[in-house]
Amino acid sequence: MGADENYQFSAKAYDILDRTYFRKAATSPRTAVISVLGDEPLKVLDMCTGTGTNAFAIAAARRNAEVIGIDISAAMLQKAAAKLEQEKISNVKLLHMDAANLQFSNEKFDVVLISLVLHEISPDLAGKLLGEARRVLKTAGKLIVVEWEEPVSRFKRIPFYLVKKTEPAGFEDFLNFEMDQYFFQFGFEMMQTIHCDYSKVMVLSKNDHI
Template sequence: MQEYERKIKLKFKLLATFYDMFDIPYMIKPDSNPRLALAKKIPDDALRILDVCIGTASSSLPVAQANSHNQITGIDLSPEMLAVAENKIRKRGVKNITLMEMDATQMSFDDGEFDVAIISFALHELEYELMMAILKEVSRVVKKSGQLFIIDFAKEGSWLETSVLSIYFKIVEPKHIPQFLRYDWSELLQSVGFQVTDTEKYLFAKLISADRNAAP
């Protein structure tokens, strides 16, 4: 097992049982929740959706519940995060999410298998090279006409919001966060075959929508 995989597995083994507490601000302010906004963006068509690093399924669940025709596959390295996801899916009686333990840098899917990919609150965890390796894999498994939605931290907004995030980053998140917050997503996604079409700001985060380019 590689060093990064060992670290990620340990971190989320420790966090899994109380990971969903990080969503409390979104429960208090549902209008500012990027996960609910994402669910509204995806049509209720027979789409194959890949949730990369699905964690406890907090983004996939609202999508699956709003769109019964979507078929969602969620992959993650952490068996403990997947166990929490499985429990939530079962309790809510959701039938259109399938979970798989899989490394997102080496997916076992065919080229162009998915119409849509989602990556929420996962890319900031990863060093640049690892993040790019995952985005290249996502580009491979998403159809040429497909879409990618990314939800991740954005340190923009009110003084209170950015101050809360600064404290949170110091306690919980990796040291490369300042670098992550400066990424030019249009340029970065262009380099792996996606064109950014929209960026919306929500509480603590932004939701980036991108279309898969015909090339490369």
């Protein structure tokens, strides 16, 4: 399966996985993300937006926010665009862009969101994404990172086993990272961690380490 075909497969499967693991609104990471945004007008960047689910949820819940979703995959963006046409949300824009080389000026965004991405990519690429996130984030802005978290409940560990088996090599090592130290090396300070279904939402601010 080539790279384009793989993205097309991922685009079809993306929302199915979303409905399987994050279907309960009260304990969904998406609800947690929206809860930490506040009500003030914001410029939000959803890096690697995929099929746009996070971007659309934020835009719908925070109508005074300007949301931009970017992705390098044309297949993902095509599906996102179809969803956007149905949703009829006016405060979100989709752009074809490489997250490792953002075409935005410094300190443009109040919030940058990276959801279920870092564990999928190489450490080098993750560093580039976080470096770009830091560059385009305002001094007082927030980086919000959503990542998988192994459930404590034995019942929930059964469906999570499928996640572990389908993720790339190094996934279990990533699950055990000390996240405070991980993000500190890229110039971020952990402010808050919210534990959700099969996942955690980490809210970070820029520090002076870099």
